[in-house]
Amino acid sequence: MSRTSKDLSIESVWRGGVSPFAVSWRKLMLWLFIITDGLLFAGLLAGYGFVRLASPQWPNRAEIFHLDFIALMTFILITSSATMATAVGAARQGRVQTAFRFVLLTILGGLGFLSCQAYEWSKLISEGARLSSNPWGVPLFSAAFFIITGFHGSHVLTGVIVLSVVAWRALRQRVSPEGVELAGLYWHFVDLVWVFIFTLFYLI
Amino acid sequence: MAGKPSVHTHAEPTSFWRRYIFSTDHKVIGIQYYLTAMGMALVGGALAMLIRLQLGWPDEKWPLLAKIFPRGMSGGVMNPDFYLALITMHGTLMIFFFVSLGLVSGFGNYLLPLQIGARDMAFPFLNMLSYWTVVPACVIMLASFFVEGGAAASGWTAYPPLSAVEQAVPGSGLGQTLWILGMALFIASFTMGGLNFVTTILNERTRGMSMMRLPLFIWTLLIASILGLLAFPPLTAAAILLLFDRHGGTSFFLPSGLYFGERVLPHSGGSPLLWQHLFWFLGHPEVYVLILPALGIALDLLPPFTRKPIFGYRLTVYSLFAIGVLSMIVWGHHMFVSGMNPYVGEFFAIGTLAITIPSAIIGFNLIASLWGARLQLRTPALFALGSIAFFGTGGLGGVFLGNATSDIQLHDTYFVVGHFHFMIGGVTLLAILGGTYYWFPKMFGRMMNERLGKIHFWLTFIAFYAVFLTQHFLGFGGMPRRYYAFSKFEFLAPIRDMNAFISVAAFVLGAAQLLFLFNFFWSLFRGARAEQNPWRAATLEWVAPTPPPHGNWGETVPEVHRWPYDYSVPGAPEDFTPQTVPPTVVEVTR
Numbered sequence: 161m162s163r164t165s166k167d168l169s170i171e172s173v174w175r176g177g178v179s180p181f182a183v184s185w186r187k188l189m190l191w192l193f194i195i196t197d198g199l200l201f202a203g204l205l206a207g208y209g210f211v212r213l214a215s216p217q218w219p220n221r222a223e224i225f226h227l228d229f230i231a232l233m234t235f236i237l238i239t240s241s242a243t244m245a246t247a248v249g250a251a252r253q254g255r256v257q258t259a260f261r262f263v264l265l266t267i268l269g270g271l272g273f274l275s276c277q278a279y280e281w282s283k284l285i286s287e288g289a290r291l292s293s294n295p296w297g298v299p300l301f302s303a304a305f306f307i308i309t310g311f312h313g314s315h316v317l318t319g320v321i322v323l324s325v326v327a328w329r330a331l332r333q334r335v336s337p338e339g340v341e342l343a344g345l346y347w348h349f350v351d352l353v354w355v356f357i358f359t360l361f362y363l364i
Numbered sequence: 365m366a367g368k369p370s371v372h373t374h375a376e377p378t379s380f381w382r383r384y385i386f387s388t389d390h391k392v393i394g395i396q397y398y399l400t401a402m403g404m405a406l407v408g409g410a411l412a413m414l415i416r417l418q419l420g421w422p423d424e425k426w427p428l429l430a431k432i433f434p435r436g437m438s439g440g441v442m443n444p445d446f447y448l449a450l451i452t453m454h455g456t457l458m459i460f461f462f463v464s465l466g467l468v469s470g471f472g473n474y475l476l477p478l479q480i481g482a483r484d485m486a487f488p489f490l491n492m493l494s495y496w497t498v499v500p501a502c503v504i505m506l507a508s509f510f511v512e513g514g515a516a517a518s519g520w521t522a523y524p525p526l527s528a529v530e531q532a533v534p535g536s537g538l539g540q541t542l543w544i545l546g547m548a549l550f551i552a553s554f555t556m557g558g559l560n561f562v563t564t565i566l567n568e569r570t571r572g573m574s575m576m577r578l579p580l581f582i583w584t585l586l587i588a589s590i591l592g593l594l595a596f597p598p599l600t601a602a603a604i605l606l607l608f609d610r611h612g613g614t615s616f617f618l619p620s621g622l623y624f625g626e627r628v629l630p631h632s633g634g635s636p637l638l639w640q641h642l643f644w645f646l647g648h649p650e651v652y653v654l655i656l657p658a659l660g661i662a663l664d665l666l667p668p669f670t671r672k673p674i675f676g677y678r679l680t681v682y683s684l685f686a687i688g689v690l691s692m693i694v695w696g697h698h699m700f701v702s703g704m705n706p707y708v709g710e711f712f713a714i715g716t717l718a719i720t721i722p723s724a725i726i727g728f729n730l731i732a733s734l735w736g737a738r739l740q741l742r743t744p745a746l747f748a749l750g751s752i753a754f755f756g757t758g759g760l761g762g763v764f765l766g767n768a769t770s771d772i773q774l775h776d777t778y779f780v781v782g783h784f785h786f787m788i789g790g791v792t793l794l795a796i797l798g799g800t801y802y803w804f805p806k807m808f809g810r811m812m813n814e815r816l817g818k819i820h821f822w823l824t825f826i827a828f829y830a831v832f833l834t835q836h837f838l839g840f841g842g843m844p845r846r847y848y849a850f851s852k853f854e855f856l857a858p859i860r861d862m863n864a865f866i867s868v869a870a871f872v873l874g875a876a877q878l879l880f881l882f883n884f885f886w887s888l889f890r891g892a893r894a895e896q897n898p899w900r901a902a903t904l905e906w907v908a909p910t911p912p913p914h915g916n917w918g919e920t921v922p923e924v925h926r927w928p929y930d931y932s933v934p935g936a937p938e939d940f941t942p943q944t945v946p947p948t949v950v951e952v953t954r
Contacts, residue, residue, distance in 0.1 A: 177571030203601025292613030303614035
């Protein structure tokens with residue numbers, strides 16, 4: 161009995177005239193975009209992995225980066241994901257004021273992360289790291305570092321801009337719960353990418 | 365609970381600019397894409413003619429051409445760098461700017477909402493944006509011929525170090541930078557299009573249009589779009605790294621010890637193999653992005669002219685999925701001679717040969733669709749049959765190339781050139797042309813000339829075989845591709861002169877397309893007025909008025925009750941039953 165009704169529901173969901181995943185085209189499109197954007201980072205990280213494996217040695221990250229500081233950056237970014245989730249929840253319940261406040265906190269987290277990154281970059285540059293060379297031996301080490309973290313940073317910056325638009329619209333009571341949710345989806349994605357970069361570039 | 369698809373109620377724009385130039389209507393955008401692609405095909409074709417002129421008669425002088433290309437053909441003799449730029453741009457323009465744009469973006473945009481019963485794409489503005497992103501890409505690609513050093517010359521695959529070291533050949537300078545820029549814009553545009561296609565197919569189908577009632581062209585479009593979305597981002601990543609190698613001093617693709625002139629280049633640590641992996645991770649799925657919609661058109665063009673359903677619909681859909689999945693894990697078969705662990709090569713060879721199974725299923729389904737047919741050899745049917753022939757011929761060549769053992773012999777010879785021209789050149793060309801003859805009445809409300817169309821088909825078909833089947837034999841003889849002349853090679857002396865024959869056939873092939881061009885524009889203004897459903901076809905687009913108005917369907921969106929291939933249903937009043945006919949009138953077969 162239950163099996164037939166389940167089969168029927170699969171049939172009816174795909175029969176046309178309805179959205180099979182029960183999502184709007186906006187959300188479906190954003191999910192697809194996130195997959196493609198994720199593959200972009202996968203390509204960059206795979207390229208980094210390739211040159212690292214091909215290299216006879218690789219600089220010791222613990223001597224170059226302050227891993228405590230990187231952990232703090234990671235903590236800030238993950239926290240901003242939590243505030244974002246709270247904002248989405250509040251927007252769903254129609255509490256626009258709360259949603260606005262938590263979006264602001266998320267923006268603050270994003271800016272905090274970007275400032276940490278700017279500090280880290282300027283410190284490494286002052287120590288002599290360039291795209292084409294660095295004091296630690298393997299030139300591709302700093303090249304991969306600047307390109308991968310720079311690319312991720314530009315994604316965070318984009319996220320901050322998107323969230324600012326959401327906040328501005330929330331202030332004028334013109335934001336839809338889905339609008340906050342979509343911005344949140346992108347924000348979580350950017351955070352997730354950082355987890356991969358943190359693991360693959362800094363830790364192992 | 366399943367959500368309702370959003371209803372599009374855009375008012376019809378009235379100003380000329382919003383209606384024909386910056387339009388968000390999928391039909392206008394589809395035709396814009398189609399015309400752009402055809403324009404790029406003319407350029408790409410002209411480049412091919414120059415290539416054939418050089419290969420056919422490498423020792424002749426062409427003073428007239430010296431006037432048109434003072435640098436590339438100085439003194440009437442083709443400069444080797446210019447030849448490299450020609451083959452690079454011929455490949456780039458044809459693959460990305462003709463076939464991708466024409467088949468996927470052109471026919472895809474025009475037909476997708478019409479065939480699934482939607483009013484427009486899911487996100488019409490993004491659709492417009494994607495077109496207006498590809499226009500500058502076209503301009504940049506064409507402009508690269510006129511900059512210092514000429515257009516890019518590292519092949520359509522842009523292999524480093526030619527593409528990464530700026531001073532390598534003249535085309536490695538600004539021309540290569542523009543090539544990367546043009547490709548970046550193209551990828552951005554194609555990604556926007558792919559997002560729109562997948563979302564629209566999944567979310568915007570009309571009531572009753574279940575996935576298993578989609579025309580096969582829509583299925584191929586869905587899988588091609590998914591492949592594009594998955595495969596292009598890694599190429600984007602590679603292009604970013606290449607830009608940094610060129611302009612930022614990094615060396616992702618450049619190993620140490622590269623000499624240029626008397627000087628050692630400062631690069632170290634990279635590998636050109638990295639580019640090859642990232643490129644072919646795109647490159648191989650990309651050929652399916654091209655050929656699957658072409659097969660979709662061939663599959664959809666058959667039933668109206670055989671007056672019977674397509675054979676093996678379900679199995680074709682499953683095979684398309686199988687091809688899609690397998691195509692993502694076989695890129696290494698382009699690199700059998702690049703240096704690869706033999707065990708890895710074996711993996712790639714087995715994967716590649718596995719693709720022949722679903723491909724053969726589709727091929728046999730196409731042939732079996734002809735069994736018991738009441739065949740009407742109108743022009744679109746001829747083109748559909750022709751593309752089946754090309755698919756078979758090219759597919760057989762693919763078996764040799766997919767196998768590492770034989771590929772090591774045939775790699776980088778004219779066998780490869782002949783093979784991929786049949787597949788991503790021939791099948792797709794015939795599908796685009798056949799699709800044009802077939803959907804022209806829907807797009808423009810007039811019929812194309814049938815007699816000219818048939819002459820065009822036979823000239824194209826025979827000349828194509830003469831060019832590219834012959835090239836297979838040159839490949840067996842060991843003639844390498846990308847060389848601008850073979851006069852100096854002793855071992856090629858017995859087969860060298862076949863190039864003149866190929867060139868003559870290529871000129872016939874080129875000239876035949878002018879016939880099509882004439883037919884297109886003549887029919888646009890003088891063709892016979894088309895009825896609403898001139899081919900008596902059952903798919904949904906023929907239910908819409910001709911040409912379809914803004915919003916496609918008037919007051920109500922049609923509801924679908926059957927699959928798109930109900931031809932010659934016993935007991936039906938006519939030998940075709942449109943998808944909108946309710947089950948009370950004609951029995952639903954599926």
